[in-house]
Amino acid sequence: MFNLQKLVRPNVLKMKPYSSARDEFKGTAHVFVDANENNLGSLAGDNYNRYPDPHQKQLKEVIAGIKGVRPSQIFLGNGSDEAIDLLFRMVCRPGMDSMLHLPPTYGMYEVSANLNEVRLESVQLTTAFQVPVEEVLAQVKPETKLIFICSPNNPTGNSIEAHRIETILRGFDGLVVLDEAYIDFSDTPSWTTRLEEFPNLVVLQTFSKAWGLAGLRLGMAFASEEIIALLDKIKPPYNINQATQEMALRALEQTEQLQYMVEEIVQEREMLAHALPTLEAVEKVYPSDANFLLVKVKDAIGLYTHLLDQGIVVRNRSSLPGCEGCLRISVGTTEENQQLFQAIAAFSK
Ligand SMILES: Cc1ncc(COP(=O)(O)O)c(C=O)c1O
Structure with a gap:
């Protein structure tokens, strides 16, 4: 049985997140001298002397409307690479836990595992580049906390068959991270529509591919409210900068x-x-x-x-x-x- 409280690292459950100046003040005011900003202005343009919204409220509302999820089901990262790293830090105890990935696949899962001192379990994709489901489930150990599946897969380009992903979701008690960086180029529907069915599903998407915004660094994770709240708890407070939030809002008007x-x-x-x-x-x-x-x-x-x-x-x-x-x-x-x-x-x- 999937149990998020048992899966998450005890230190993450226990810790208090950083509380920013803008978290502590709610209401209206006209003099902001609470965040050690430069109130004379910025050399780059309006607003950039101020810290950005740490909760990216406006951006999440617009994305929620487009993706058909609630804002509380969205985490925004400095690229999806940041979401990948934070997922490791959320559930994997360094030197103790493991993750499973399916090469040939995107290289950052392995890099993040190594950085976080998380053991890597590898199960090769089949010759048709599909997930060998039985082999994956047989390889899972009590300390396996994450399975990364990339669909459409980089570098092979194919989508992973839905029934295989579903069997893994049902047969594994850790988090299944489904990386949909390339989903906009595919006819297969996104798994964001099935979040309510699977409490252990995390879907990753990005603005770097179809949206043409790789330079802005903006990635998305979609999951249950509980998982998203934990990612928000451990992220750097201002991980999405003001320019990125503004530019992404502009792009989102042009679907x-x-x-x-x-x-x-x-x-x-x-x-x-x-x-x-x-x-x-x-x-x-x-x-x-x-x-x-x-x-x-x-x-x-x-x-x-x-x-x-x-x-x-x-x-x-x-x-x-x-x-x-x-x-x-x-x-x-x-x-x-x-x-x-x-x-x-x-x-x-
Ligand atoms: C499968 C996959 N996931 C994630 C990423 C990284 O995305 P981002 O630019 O949002 O960090 C890439 C980039 O190549 C990718 O191929």
């Missing part, structure tokens, strides 16, 4: 344009997915629900170096077990994709 961009990227992805296998250098393009393609080539290092010589940088994933001979290529603009195609064609000759 229609987001749709256009996503459609264009998906169209370009499908064009590349059809065109690349016609080239001699390319062995196979894996199906993708994301904004990148995993491409198996005959000579990964040779092609990688050739593309670099042409000023084109792709990600060499050929040394990752399960991705031998593979490059990961993000979908670019139409012109960039044409340049890429021509450069690979030239290598084939």
Whole structure:
């Protein structure tokens, strides 16, 4: 049985969170001399001399409306990478607990585990890049607190079948962190719609991919109110800066344009997915629900170096077990994709 109080580190349950100046004062006032800010102003523009809202109230309300969840079910992080790190710190006791991930997958789960001195359990994805459910559940130990599943998965691009995720959610008493960084490029529905069913589900999304805001650093975690309250308790108080909150609000007014961009990227992805296998250098393009393609080539290092010589940088994933001979290529603009195609064609000759 899932029991959040038992799962969370005792020091996290016990500790008192930092109380900011703006937490302690509620009401209206016109002179703010409570936070040691510079009241003369800022050199960058209005408002930036003031600390931002530590609870990101306005931003969460808008996101809640778009995602169909309550604001209390949303945590905002300095990128989803911050949410990943805080999840470790919330439930994993350094030197004692473990987490399970499914390589080949996003590298930060392992980095965060190592940073937090959390043992890593690895279960390789199947040859079809699916989660081997029985193997995962057999590998779970009493000290396993987190399972990370990435869907659509980076770097393979495919979505994990829903029935597999559901079996893990039902069979595991720790937190299942479902990383949906690339969900906007996929036709499969987000698991945010199923939060009420699974008290151990945490869904991660980000503004870095479809929203085109990687430079702002804004990630989202969706979960039960209880889990979100704990993440909020342990986060740095002002983790989302004022500029990010303002810019994100501006972007969120333009959901229609987001749709256009996503459609264009998906169209370009499908064009590349059809065109690349016609080239001699390319062995196979894996199906993708994301904004990148995993491409198996005959000579990964040779092609990688050739593309670099042409000023084109792709990600060499050929040394990752399960991705031998593979490059990961993000979908670019139409012109960039044409340049890429021509450069690979030239290598084939
Ligand atoms: C699967 C996955 N999760 C999370 C992230 C990081 O997202 P953010 O920019 O929000 O930290 C990435 C970035 O590449 C990713 O591929």
